[in-house]
Amino acid sequence: xxxxxxxxxxxxxxxxxxxxxxxxxxxxxxxxxxxxxxxxxxxxxxxxxxxxxxxxxxxxxxxxxxxxxxxxxxxxxxxxxxxxxxxxxxxxxxxxxxxxxxxxxxxxxxxxxxxxxxxxxxxxxxxxxxxxxxxxxxxxxxxxxxxxxxxxxxxxxxxxxxxxxxxxxxxxxxxxxxxxxxxxxxxxxxxxxxxxxxxxxxxxxxxxxxxxxxxxxxxxxxxxxxxxxxxxxxxxxxxxxxxxxxxxxxxxxxxxxxxxxxxxxxxxxxxxxxxxxxxxxxxxxxxxxxxxxxxxxxxxxxxxxxxxxxxxxxxxxxxxxxxxxxxxxxxxxxxxx
Amino acid sequence: xxxxxxxxxxxxxxxxxxxxxxxxxxxxxxxxxxxxxxxxxxxxxxxxxxxxxxxxxxxxxxxxxxxxxxxxxxxxxxxxxxxxxxxxxxxxxxxxxxxxxxxxxxxxxxxxxxxxxxxxxxxxxxxxxxxxxxxxxxxxxxxxxxxxxxxxxxxxxxxxxxxxxxxxxxxxxxxxxxxxxxxxxxxxxxxxxxxxxxxxxxxxxxxxxxxxxxxxxxxxxxxxxxxxxxxxxxxxxxxxxxxxxxxxxxxxxxxx
Numbered sequence: 357x358x359x360x361x362x363x364x365x366x367x368x369x370x371x372x373x374x375x376x377x378x379x380x381x382x383x384x385x386x387x388x389x390x391x392x393x394x395x396x397x398x399x400x401x402x403x404x405x406x407x408x409x410x411x412x413x414x415x416x417x418x419x420x421x422x423x424x425x426x427x428x429x430x431x432x433x434x435x436x437x438x439x440x441x442x443x444x445x446x447x448x449x450x451x452x453x454x455x456x457x458x459x460x461x462x463x464x465x466x467x468x469x470x471x472x473x474x475x476x477x478x479x480x481x482x483x484x485x486x487x488x489x490x491x492x493x494x495x496x497x498x499x500x501x502x503x504x505x506x507x508x509x510x511x512x513x514x515x516x517x518x519x520x521x522x523x524x525x526x527x528x529x530x531x532x533x534x535x536x537x538x539x540x541x542x543x544x545x546x547x548x549x550x551x552x553x554x555x556x557x558x559x560x561x562x563x564x565x566x567x568x569x570x571x572x573x574x575x576x577x578x579x580x581x582x583x584x585x586x587x588x589x590x591x592x593x594x595x596x597x598x599x600x601x602x603x604x605x606x607x608x609x610x611x612x613x614x615x616x617x618x619x620x621x622x623x624x625x626x627x628x629x630x631x632x633x634x635x636x637x638x639x640x641x642x643x644x645x646x647x648x649x650x651x652x653x654x655x656x657x658x659x660x661x662x663x664x665x666x667x668x669x670x671x672x673x674x675x676x677x678x679x680x681x682x683x684x685x686x687x688x689x690x691x692x693x
Numbered sequence: 694x695x696x697x698x699x700x701x702x703x704x705x706x707x708x709x710x711x712x713x714x715x716x717x718x719x720x721x722x723x724x725x726x727x728x729x730x731x732x733x734x735x736x737x738x739x740x741x742x743x744x745x746x747x748x749x750x751x752x753x754x755x756x757x758x759x760x761x762x763x764x765x766x767x768x769x770x771x772x773x774x775x776x777x778x779x780x781x782x783x784x785x786x787x788x789x790x791x792x793x794x795x796x797x798x799x800x801x802x803x804x805x806x807x808x809x810x811x812x813x814x815x816x817x818x819x820x821x822x823x824x825x826x827x828x829x830x831x832x833x834x835x836x837x838x839x840x841x842x843x844x845x846x847x848x849x850x851x852x853x854x855x856x857x858x859x860x861x862x863x864x865x866x867x868x869x870x871x872x873x874x875x876x877x878x879x880x881x882x883x884x885x886x887x888x889x890x891x892x893x894x895x896x897x898x899x900x901x902x903x904x905x906x907x908x909x910x911x912x913x914x915x916x917x918x919x920x921x922x923x924x925x926x927x928x929x930x931x932x933x934x935x936x937x938x939x940x941x942x943x944x945x946x947x948x949x
Contacts, residue, residue: 570797570798573790573793574793576782576786576790576793577790577793579777579779579780579781579782580776580777580780580790581773581775581777583738583743583771583773584771584773584776584777586743586762587741587766587769587770587771587844588766588790588791588793588794588844589762589763589764589765589766589767589793589794590762590793591762591763629781633781633782633783633786633824634780634781634782635782635786637798
């Protein structure tokens with residue numbers, strides 16, 4: 357745990373120093389130090405690049421990577437399958453769909469809503485989208501307390517298809533500035549990081565983790581089956597509700613601020629499982645740190661490989677996630693009777 | 694310990710349990726026996742609060758559904774008939790699950806002791822670092838036995854253990870060993886309700902026998918009272934002779 361935290365810190369340091377902008381010979385840390393000490397010799401543009409662009413983006417990568425990984429690990433624990441992640445079962449598409457609807461059509465009804473809601477409308481819509489998809493997927497694939505994972509993944513495919521077609525239609529009818537927003541959502545990017553967004557994400561993360569991270573034991577007990585977990589003193593119905601609502605909240609907030617960044621919830625638990633088996637008491641808290649490591653590394657690469665331009669981050673995560681998806685399938689095939 | 698009066702349980706208009714009475718004293722070993730489909734496992738599920746029945750079940754003089762789930766887990770444990778085959782953990786992690794009601798993040802000294810002791814008793818200590826999924830059926834059974842025993846390792850008086858066919862897949866030695874452990878548990882004023890298939894083992898170890906047929910109680914009492922040729926031949930539709938066990942003097946059932 358502490359090893360991974362140190363690693364995360366080192367990557368953050370490297371990431372802060374990576375970029376096109378030239379601080380006139382001094383290192384990014386020196387500039388950051390000046391930001392903190394309130395040094396008046398600091399030029400506005402230096403301050404802006406270090407604090408409002410790079411540091412904000414690094415923090416956002418840490419927050420979002422962590423939440424995506426934890427949501428994946430929790431869902432996999434709840435449904436007892438390493439393929440049950442937010443993007444594969446359609447939660448991300450559901451969130452993207454409602455976010456897109458709000459971007460394009462939001463102008464028509466926005467003025468009737470209270471100001472606080474107006475400001476976070478896209479975020480709320482994304483949360484509702486992922487929550488509704490979760491309910492739909494759960495209803496379709498669960499019967500008598502047993503969840504069929506194949507049904508679950510297929511409902512995810514269906515929801516993604518619906519989301520794709522409606523988002524496509526919205527792109528077709530949208531105006532220019534809306535189109536830019538939509539493209540951003542579909543590809544996923546951390547370039548729009550700001551400190552306001554980071555504060556909201558940090559609050560969501562804090563609330564979610566207070567409830568979710570102590571659930572490692574309960575998720576282990578779920579491997580025995582729901583009835584036996586109940587005999588171990590775990591309130592299974594409450595656990596299910598908590599995980600479903602909180603993962604929807606986390607995925608919704610991530611999609612609202614960074615668009616669809618796929619596969620993080622698949623890659624991180626997969627690697628942790630190789631190292632620590634499936635003991636959720638370890639891999640749940642570890643996925644919180646390792647998710648940050650993964651996304652921050654991927655983001656730093658995505659903005660430094662093709663300098664001065666940048667690669668959509670979803671390309672990198674999918675490049676890692678695809679082979680891992682196949683690896684999990686191959687493992688399944690071997691264990692099939 | 695546990696009192697249940699006239700329990701009925703239906704599944705899709707089909708009577709699985711029909712007016713079953715159960716009464717269990719502290720320190721009692723009750724064996725539920727009967728042919729396939731008699732409702733033995735369903736009765737155990739209802740008593741263990743897994744499925745809700747309309748009738749009241751009193752556990753320690755309090756309605757079992759009014760107990761807090763977390764509190765109940767320190768008073769009773771259940772060994773299920775169908776244990777999961779796929780638990781990608783090591784054996785010691787599975788046994789440690791029995792201690793989950795007792796610690797928050799990290800297991801304490803007591804939890805480790807309970808885990809090790811029970812692994813010794815059930816003869817799985819040498820497997821503790823093995824992956825659960827690589828074990829044989831009988832070994833997995835013993836791991837779960839170890840887990841439910843570790844769960845009831847505490848200072849609370851009068852605990853209750855439910856076991857649904859705990860002897861499945863076990864070899865002769867471990868069948869006797871498991872029953873010895875359960876017997877020892879009940880001798881400390883704890884109780885056990887065990888579904889068994891082997892009538893001779895039931896006669897040898899249980900204090901009371903509940904013989905079931907088609908969801909009803911066919912006979913109830915001490916092994917001597919229940920195991921009569923009439924009761925058994927009628928319940929199982931199969932002829933049998935009963936004589937005295939040459940060593941233990943319990944009834945010995947010989948089929949055919």
